[in-house]
Amino acid sequence: EDQVTQSPEALRLQEGESSSLNCSYTVSGLRGLFWYRQDxxxxxxxxxxxxxAGEEKEKERLKATLTKKESFLHITAPKxxxxxxxxxxxxxxxxxxxxxxxxxxxxxxxL
Amino acid sequence: DAGVTQSPTHLIKTRGQHVTLRxxxxxxxxxxxxxxxxxxxxxxxxxxxxxxxxxGRGNFPDRFSARQFPNYSSELxxxxxxxxxxxxxxxxxxxxxxxxxxxxxxxxxxLVL
Numbered sequence: 001e002d003q004v005t006q007s008p009e010a011l012r013l014q015e016g017e018s019s020s021l022n023c024s025y026t027v028s029g030l031r032g033l034f035w036y037r038q039d040x041x042x043x044x045x046x047x048x049x050x051x052x053a054g055e056e057k058e059k060e061r062l063k064a065t066l067t068k069k070e071s072f073l074h075i076t077a078p079k080x081x082x083x084x085x086x087x088x089x090x091x092x093x094x095x096x097x098x099x100x101x102x103x104x105x106x107x108x109x110x111l
Numbered sequence: 112d113a114g115v116t117q118s119p120t121h122l123i124k125t126r127g128q129h130v131t132l133r134x135x136x137x138x139x140x141x142x143x144x145x146x147x148x149x150x151x152x153x154x155x156x157x158x159x160x161x162x163x164x165x166x167g168r169g170n171f172p173d174r175f176s177a178r179q180f181p182n183y184s185s186e187l188x189x190x191x192x193x194x195x196x197x198x199x200x201x202x203x204x205x206x207x208x209x210x211x212x213x214x215x216x217x218x219x220x221x222l223v224l
Contacts, residue, residue, distance in 0.1 A: 004153075031210050043115075043201050043215035044154070087153055091210040096167040097144055099203075099213060101153030 002027040006088050006102035013109050016077045021086055021105045024070040029093025033071050035064050036087040038104070044087055047073075078109045113138065115204050115216035123222045124192050132187040132219045136204030142166075143185040144213060145177055146201040154201055160185055161208040189221075197223045 007022045023033070032051050036044035048057040050066040057064045061082065063074040073086055085106045089099040116135045124130050136143050142161040146154035159167035160179035174190045183204075189196055199220050203213035 034212065036215070041199070041218075041220070043117075043217045046212060046214055049212050089153070095210075097142055097159045097161075097205060097208060097210060097213065098156045098167050098169070099144075099146075099154070100156070103151070103153050 002090075002092060002100060004088060004090055004100055004102040006086075006105050008105060009103070010106045011108070013075075013078055013107070015079055015109055015111050018074070018076045018078070020075070021073040021107070022070060023073070023088030023102055025090055026069075027090055027092055027100075030090055031093055031095070032091040033066055034089045034091075034099065035062075035071070035073055036089065038085045038087055040085075047086075075107070078107075080109050080111060083108045115202055115214055117200075117202050117216040117219050119219060120217065121220045121222075123224065125224050126192055126194060128192050128223075129188065129190050130192060130221060132189075132200050132202075132221075133184065134187070134202030134204075134216060135184045136202075137214055140204040140206050140214075141183055142205045142208055142211070143179055143183065144203045144205075145185070145187045146203065146215075147171075148199040148201055148218070150198075157187070166208055192223045194223050197221060 035047040038044045048064040085104040089101040144159040145157040148154040156169040158177045199218045202216045205211040
């Protein structure tokens with residue numbers, strides 16, 4: 001069964017303390033991996049799309065990478081405003097436009 | 112540019128009632144997808160519509176239905192509401208039909224009592 005697993009479930013960082021979030025997938029045919037940020041009670045905000053192993057994308061303090069089995073979202077020198085839930089989702093071969101999501105990592109950055 | 116808009120923002124219903132949720136996609140986008148997000152979980156795919164036709168359906172009961180209008184806006188209908196239908200309902204739009212980046216609206220928070 002196709003599965004997307006995110007870890008850790010929750011992460012607490014001090015401001016400036018860099019870390020990485022993990023998204024591992026066991027799917028039959030990956031056509032794209034997406035990272036979204038979601039604030040409480042709001043809709044997910046698009047961050048990155050990755051299509052092939054070795055690909056990397058960067059935006060401000062965030063960097064997303066992709067291997068054949070997992071993706072990492074690296075957060076460098078985070079600030080309190082980076083606090084949010086980060087969701088990973090995949091497009092599968094034959095899945096049309098359907099996104100399959102993980103359960104997310106809840107990140108809290110403290111002063 | 113306006114993003115995806117959804118209405119209403121919040122809704123309270125009782126068991127057995129019917130609800131209609133509305134979504135307007137980003138201008139120029141022709142595909143609309145609906146997702147249900149229960150607290151603490153990732154969004155679950157319900158439907159996708161493209162050019163007014165259903166192009167995908169998730170594992171939801173027949174109480175859930177949707178349609179897309181000529182202006183590409185969409186409605187999600189849920190009949191015979193159950194307590195378990197309480198969730199954040201998200202609409203996402205993309206330009207085309209196949210495996211494109213989807214942009215989400217703010218969601219409609221539905222509470223069933």
